[in-house]
Amino acid sequence: MQAQPTASHFVDGAYIEDEAGQAFDSFHSATGEVIARLHAATPAVIDKAMESAARAQVEWAATPPAERARVLRRAADLIRARNEELSRLESLDTAKPIQETLVADAMSGVEALEWFAAQAASIAGEAVPLGTDFAYTVREPLGVCVGIGAWNYPTQIACWKAAPALACGNAMVFKPSELTPLCTLKVAEIFMEAGAPAGLFNVVQGFGDVGAALSTHPLTAKVSLTGSVPTGAKVYSAAAAGMRHVTMELGGKSPIVVFDDADIEDAIGGAMLGNFYSAGQICSNGTRVFVQSGIRDRFLERLIERTKTIRVGDPLDPDTHMGPLISEAQRAKVVGYIEAGTREGATLAYGGGLPSGPVFDKGAFIEPTIFSDVTDDMTIAREEIFGPVLSLLSFETEDEAIARANGTPFGLAAGVFTRDLARGHRVAGQLQAGICWINTYNLTPVEAPFGGVKQSGLGRENGRAAMEFYSQLKTVHVGLGRVDSPY
């Protein structure tokens, strides 16, 4: 099981290596096998990446938007044509099931590239009449944008950042998580093949220090991070020192509120997708499931029945629903949370253990886990777990549910299940979250903005809103009369 790339970094249109950088291995966490050995970027590699991106950006910004759009569309076509190969690589790198990666990773990148290609051609300013004079605005690119990714959706994260950035005329230097370094190199190759200038999308590998060096590089105009809140705070303040733009897509502890009148099977389906997809390693997961007391027992019973049908196993087997976690370290963290849940008095209603048997022995597998009788003060109801651990809480009234759902420093996402649409909108209106779903959960179509409030971040990805975070307005005031000077 080998997935060794040509070299560690893709810079200025070609693979490059610098063995002076710290070596690190990429593991397939279902078996513990090393699938590739790479090197972190040295300062020389970082400088080369930033300098070539700055050169490419000048050429790219001068390229007519319709031509920029063509390059993005060609990249989308190439990714779509290679979806199987890319998904297999993504499943090796992330250990997510192939049935997920085939539909939710590279293909999500394709959608972003296609949609932002369409936006590229419609970027325009406005004319502002001023009596005799007039002004007009121009939406300009920022320059070189740095993208820093988490390990859960490496291809999607790279494309969600690159597509709007490139559509607006920027270049990007991307650093994937060192746990998932492989797929973004393929994305960089594909951009070149699609006709992008060398250096327009560079990939450099490394740990947090490489991310920090990129965030503070003199040529960096913007940093877009997908990661945890503590990392977000560090990157935001580092970027602020240089007055750089930021987009922060950070963690969450999102609520799903299920009212008595909800379609119970749909609500359970939403809660399961929002806790067990990608083995629970999704930022917007609805990990606090508030169920109104009248249906609480039936909800729990059906939730357990349906959770029993989840097939945990080899991510490369097309029948597998749930693979392992990204690493042993992540599993140890999740196990720690399960222990805390039990210790603090929640009822372990399902799972909580490590699956056993030959398929599981060397991997970071964990059972899908349900806790009931969870209270708001418990650790598992307060902290982001980033694993397949669902907490069930019950409530009596709408006002109580809203207050408790909002009782968190996070504000990424929220869900409401009810057949009363007036209530659905009323509750969504009061939930403190960047995205609220009514009668569905965790859908992130490229057409709709995505991002958090409170500590879950700032800025938006996807939707037309994303374009505002990858461009800046220039106002040009045109004087048509005489200059009225008292001197």
Ligand code: NDP
């Ligand atoms: P981390 O915050 O640990 O890391 C994110 C990225 O930042 C990694 O590439 C990391 O490198 C890098 N990094 C670490 N320190 C610094 C630094 N000082 N300066 C610059 N870059 C740095 O997150 P995880 O990779 O563990 O991902 C899980 C987290 O991501 C969860 O909290 C999750 O909620 C969040 N997330 C948010 C999403 C959203 O859209 N809101 C989507 C997906 C995940 P390295 O890996 O080497 O540490």
